């Protein structure tokens with residue numbers, strides 16, 4: 573068994589690489605620039621938007637951990653079928669719980685549908701927002717002790733990327749074929765509560781500034797393309813997504829409880845330095 577991990581330098585793909593390495597399963601990590609990956613995971617150069625750049629690297633690969641939303645996916649999947657790949661585990665999202673009415677849900681839906689049609693085994697992972705999203709506060713934390721938080725009253729059961737990695741590896745090993753796995757963290761926390769947990773891990777007195785809806789709207793539209801900003805506002809401002817509920821899928825699949833934000837913050841405190 574050899575796995576190709578896309579997004580291997582990122583939060584989720586990096587966790588898949590770590591989980592594979594910890595289990596001694598050989599892997600290849602798709603990277604755009606030279607980098608070191610966990611022992612046993614060989615970097616292979618390639619661009620997800622240009623499937624021809626890593627077609628040869630699919631030789632001998634049995635499973636792919638696939639990020640959503642890239643171009644020319646049909647070509648990538650045709651290359652995978654030709655190479656004898658058996659299983660694709662897609663990193664999709666909780667946004668597919670409801671109607672596919674916005675840009676974020678749209679690209680996850682398109683990816684799931686293309687993989688469904690490819691004739692390979694598949695598992696779709698639909699996680700909540702990641703605990704690693706708190707890294708978006710890093711610049712503010714470097715500048716001072718106040719964190720401006722969007723949607724301050726909306727609790728989210730954010731998920732530890734390591735749990736996504738562990739679930740993905742189970743699926744890549746052949747479990748949960750044709751399953752859609754909705755993944756949550758262990759407890760729903762408002763952004764204000766998340767800041768308090770981060771403060772404890774960092775040993776700093778942090779305060780959360782609750783941004784108004786108008787401030788949030790302005791910030792979102794200043795920092796990302798309009799369709800994505802509108803999707804985020806619809807999810808958390810208008811409540812078209814439910815990331816508050818907690819389920820037991822991580823524990824059911826992996827045999828260990830979903831990890832807490834406290835443990836993620838302790839493990840990653842150096843990143844906020």
Ligand SMILES: NC(=O)c1ccc[n+]([C@@H]2O[C@H](COP(=O)([O-])OP(=O)(O)OC[C@H]3O[C@@H](n4cnc5c(N)ncnc54)[C@H](OP(=O)(O)O)[C@@H]3O)[C@@H](O)[C@H]2O)c1
Pocket residue numbers: 578579580581582583584585602603604605618619620621639640641663664665666699700701702704705
């Ligand atoms: N964050 C959330 O709350 C959340 C929730 C649900 C689903 N998701 C999904 O999870 C995905 C991954 O999230 P993440 O936090 O792991 O992201 P991340 O840390 O930003 O990592 C993104 C990864 O994708 C790679 N990448 C980007 N463009 C590429 C390309 N054209 N070709 C090859 N590799 C490319 C990056 O490689 P480089 O090192 O070269 O940049 C990096 O390894 C998101 O894009 C989203 O679709 C996220």
